[in-house]
Every structure is written in C-alpha cells, then in structure tokens.
Amino acid sequence: MILxxxxxxxxxxxxxxxxxxxLLLLVxxxxxxxxxxxTPADTFMEPPVTLLVAAYNEEDFIREKVTNTxxxxxxxxxxxxxxITDGSSDRTPxxxxxxxxxxxxxxxxxxxxxxxxNRAMAHVTTPYVIFCDANxxxxxxxxxxxxxxYADAQTGGVAGEKKVVASGDANAASTEGVYWKYxxxxxxxxxxxxxxxxxxxxxxxxxxxxxEQVEPEVVLDDFIISLRICQxxxxxxxAPDAFAMESPSASITEEHKRKVRISAGxxxxxxxxxxxxxxxxxxxxxxxxxxxxxxRWTLSPLSLPILFVSNLLLVWTEPQVxxxxxxxxxxxxxxGAAITGYFLANRNIKSKPFYIPFYFLFMxxxxxxxxxxxxxxxxxxxxxxxxxxxxxxx
Numbered sequence: 001m002i003l004x005x006x007x008x009x010x011x012x013x014x015x016x017x018x019x020x021x022x023l024l025l026l027v028x029x030x031x032x033x034x035x036x037x038x039t040p041a042d043t044f045m046e047p048p049v050t051l052l053v054a055a056y057n058e059e060d061f062i063r064e065k066v067t068n069t070x071x072x073x074x075x076x077x078x079x080x081x082x083x084i085t086d087g088s089s090d091r092t093p094x095x096x097x098x099x100x101x102x103x104x105x106x107x108x109x110x111x112x113x114x115x116x117x118n119r120a121m122a123h124v125t126t127p128y129v130i131f132c133d134a135n136x137x138x139x140x141x142x143x144x145x146x147x148x149x150y151a152d153a154q155t156g157g158v159a160g161e162k163k164v165v166a167s168g169d170a171n172a173a174s175t176e177g178v179y180w181k182y183x184x185x186x187x188x189x190x191x192x193x194x195x196x197x198x199x200x201x202x203x204x205x206x207x208x209x210x211x212e213q214v215e216p217e218v219v220l221d222d223f224i225i226s227l228r229i230c231q232x233x234x235x236x237x238x239a240p241d242a243f244a245m246e247s248p249s250a251s252i253t254e255e256h257k258r259k260v261r262i263s264a265g266x267x268x269x270x271x272x273x274x275x276x277x278x279x280x281x282x283x284x285x286x287x288x289x290x291x292x293x294x295x296r297w298t299l300s301p302l303s304l305p306i307l308f309v310s311n312l313l314l315v316w317t318e319p320q321v322x323x324x325x326x327x328x329x330x331x332x333x334x335x336g337a338a339i340t341g342y343f344l345a346n347r348n349i350k351s352k353p354f355y356i357p358f359y360f361l362f363m364x365x366x367x368x369x370x371x372x373x374x375x376x377x378x379x380x381x382x383x384x385x386x387x388x389x390x391x392x393x394x
Contacts, residue, residue: 003317007310010303011327017295022182025189032193043151048126049143050080050208054116055134059090065134066099074143076101083134084120086110112380115216121208130205131222132160136244138203145242146205156210156234157226159187159196160203161243178356179363184240190288191238197289199226199236203244210234218272219265219379227273230285252345252362259363263370264379266297301367307331335361 012020051069055062069081082103085093087110096104105120117131130146132138142160149158164180187196201222210229214221226236248255270277277294279286308331314324334357341358344351373379 003310003313006306007314010307010310013295013299013303014307017291017300021291022186022189025186025193029189029192043148045147045151046075046078046144047128047147047150048078048080049074049147049205050082050124050126050129051143052117052120052124052129052131053081053083053134054113054120054131055083055085055088055092055096056110056113057088057090057092058134059092059095061135062092062095065137066096066102068137070099070101071140072138072143073140079143080124080126082120082123084116086116086119111216114214114218114221117221118213118216121211121213124208127208128205129208129211130203131201132203132244133201133246136162136202136246139241139243139245142203142242142244145239149237149239150207152237154233154235155207155237156229156232157199157204157206157236158239158242159191159199159226159236160205161240162200162202163243163245164248165245178352179359186292187238188240190292191236194284194288195230195235196238197227197230197236197285197292198223202246203242204236207234215272217380218268219261220269223265223269224272227269227276227289231273231275231282256362256366259366260369260373261379263297263367264373265370266293266367267371267374268379270294270297297367297370301364304361304364308335338362 051072053065053069055065058065066083072079080103081101082105083096084105085096086105086107088106093104093106096102103123105123107119121129128147128150130143146158146160149155161184162180190196198220199222201220204222204226206225206229210232211225212228214224218224230236273289276282276286276289279290282289311324311328311331314321315328318324337354338357338361341351341354341356342362344354345358370379
C-alpha cells in the first residue's frame, strides 16, 4: 500500500505540475471571463519612461541593439535610455559612447548584473522603468504596449514576452522555442487569473517607486524584483505584444550552463521569498507561485526517479497487474527517446520526437545540479554568459 501511495503521489505531482495546473488555470480563467464579460478598452498613455539595458562584453552585437533601441516607436523626449556596462573589458562602452542619446554608466569593477541594476536605478527619474537584456531585439511597439498596462493602479509591473528565434535547423531553437511558447501560454492565463509569477529578464517593467534594492548576491534579479512587488499587493501584468527576440543557445552545453544557473537561482529565490509559501497570507498568489514555480524546482524533479523506481518495484511485487507494466513500458519508451535525443543532439541532428523528451529530462537533471551548486554556494551572481547562435536580425 505504501509503495502504491508513493507511485501515485509522484505521478500526480508530475501530471499536475506540467499538465494539470495549466488545465486548472484555463478552467479558472474561463470562469472569471464568464463572470466578467466586459473587456476594458486599451488606454492611450505616453508617460516618461526609462529603458535600462545591462550589457557585459557585447561588442559583437551592441550596435544592432542600440540601433534597435533608437528605432522604438516612442517619443524621444519621453524615452530616457540608460546602458550600464560595468565590468566590460571589450569595446562595448566605447561603442555606446558613439550614440549621444544614450546615457552610459560604466565602472571597471564587475560585481554582477544585480549590483549593476541597483547602481543604475539611482539614475532613473521617470515613473516607470523597463529592463531588457543586451542580446535581444525589441519590437517597435514594445514600449507603448507595456506602459498602457499602468492605466490600472494595481499594476505594479509588466512582463513582456520572450521569443526564441530559430536559426537554420538548430535543435536548441526548435525545442527552446516550444518550451517558451508553453510558458507564454501559462503566463497569459496566470496574468488573467491574477498575476504573472515572476517576470523574465529579457523584457519586464516596474513602477519605479516600487523598486527596492536587491541583494547583490541574487542570481535571478528579475524574478525577485517582480515577486517582491507582488508581495506589496500589486500584480504583474502580461504584455504578449511587447516582445524581446533572441537566438537560442549555441549548443546543448551552453544551454546546460544556463539551466543549471537558473536552477541554482531558483532555490535561492525560494529561500528569499519564503513568505510566499504561506498560502493563508497570499492565497491566490501563493497558489500560482507554488504550482507554477516551486514544484518545478523541488518535488517534480524528485518525482521522476521516485516514479520509475516505485514502478519497477510494483512490477516485481505484482507482475499480474497490467497497469504497472503499461506505465513502466511508457516510462522506458520515454527514457529511451530521451537517450536517443541526447546522442542526436550531440551530433546536431534535429528530431523533435526524440529531442523534446531529452530536453524535458535535461531540464530536470539541471535542477539537481543547480541544487547542489546552491547548497555548496558555488553559484555567483556574476557569471560567464552562455554563447548564443548568430544574433537575430531586426
């Protein structure tokens, strides 16, 4: 009986985290739509806003990034542009100096992105600030499509959309893109129900007055900043029509570096945001946070080996029960496909039926590695960025 409880508990956790939560979210959103049938019209807003870009050794791409920034559809007198390049040892600061409209902040010392953002925020005087990564390109309407959400006084921040742009027949592009499409759908429903639970650093915005200095050792600054705003009683809106485009990781090795770092930062975030685990204090926000984020960094990765081992033991103790044999066969097919996907990925062969199971398993293995990096305190806030494929073109 205990073995069966373990088997079903691990299965339910996995199903809920990756499928069930999305289905439940959709049902709750549809119920909310039914009760609130009036859709508020878009409000025209053109407030002063600051675009803050943290760049580290981006000389190969920085001209294209600055050009893209200057071409955004927003009044030049209302868009303050700050680039902070602390620690850059290449020509990135020198290139930015060629553009007089851009305010450059630079120090030779490298303390990490979080420390750089904290320093740059002292120079922000506008009511709203938009953060974006230096290796992305924004659509021209991005600023407008973000600021219009601030017409709602309860909106403390806005999460933009991340788009992974495929290049050639790269495996990373196809699967990373599929993953982000699913994440974007969950963000859309999360925001419609109440709030996005953690913005992505590629593109997000906050009310300047709500920003508070983040500890310099923080790895996932975007995640911490946005959820601390939620803790103050505000919500993070979602703007799918404001998007940052970036190319996928250059290789599965580079993607692995990124995933392990994010996982280590995830465990750090759970500790720093431990108050959000109190569902009695933040009923709806905690439900979303635990379902969408915490389970992915904790119980779900653990449930994978537990489900497999308990399934093996059930087949051994009750070989006559066809259910145990069926689930074991499906698991063996899944892991077989994942292993095949691994070997194909190493040979740069694109095959979604094998690569998707591999990528799923790969993400969960990275969580275990990120956990050990977190408990051994080996994940620094400053890190060597992952190489990307040829940069996207505007």
